[in-house]
Amino acid sequence: MIDSLTLYDRLAKEMADSPNQYELLGDIDMDLAIVMNRPDGSAFRLMLGFAGINCEKVAEVEAGDEANADCWLVGDLEHFQAMFDNITANGQATGEWTLNTLTLMDERILLRASDPMGWDMFHRFNQTLQEFFDGASSVLSSATSEES
Template sequence: MRIDSESFFGQLADEMNASPDRFRILGDADMVAALVMRAPDGDFAVRVRFEGLRCEGVDEVAADEAHLADFFLDGPLSAWQAMFDDILRNGSASGRLTINSLALLATDIRLRGDDPMGVDKFSRFNQTLQEYLDGASRVGVAAG
């Protein structure tokens, strides 16, 4: 399965929702994140909505609508693929391939948003987002 698909992120949501104990220690999350993957043959963007210990919605959106989320993470598909490849190798993202490191370094994937309070949700809930993304190691996505 390709990472630039709504169905992939839907499977990550199903994995999260089936494993509430994995997220309970992180606490409730209330955020809408958009992930934008840039590619020469067309961009892909998905909006992911978290409420409490669940992922309550996954929707493909136009990349130019990503700013409507609380925050969005924007970068080349190759950078996203490198993160997911690392997750598959290690069971979770490691080192500079965690979503927090990638966003802080801002060399490939950048944290963006129109509202400072929305962007702050990335800082508050990034471990929940990372655990959601790490679900790729459990849903059987194929590496790049």
């Protein structure tokens, strides 16, 4: 499920439905791309466009288009899955599974940018990005409940 638009559309809706939470964190203006490498050699490429206190764009993009984002995260699907599993288990990312820690270690999920200004944007808006992904806790939990 994490390599389909459904999850991110729901995360964007979760963000839109939580103006008080995101208003407190402040506006965010950036495009973040995600590249998840699947075991079969294909990749799920996603563009998330944030503006104000909303995620206004959720779209799959072609190979190479991630470079049009301010910055992008790239890693194997299994590492992203582990990150979302941690979020679901704890209600939010903990320990080594936060976005900053994962990218700082530069092993499982890498932060890349065409421009150092884009790289810095990931840090300027980090708390908002983290809470956006932490939203997967409720989204994925409810999806699991619906399936069962």
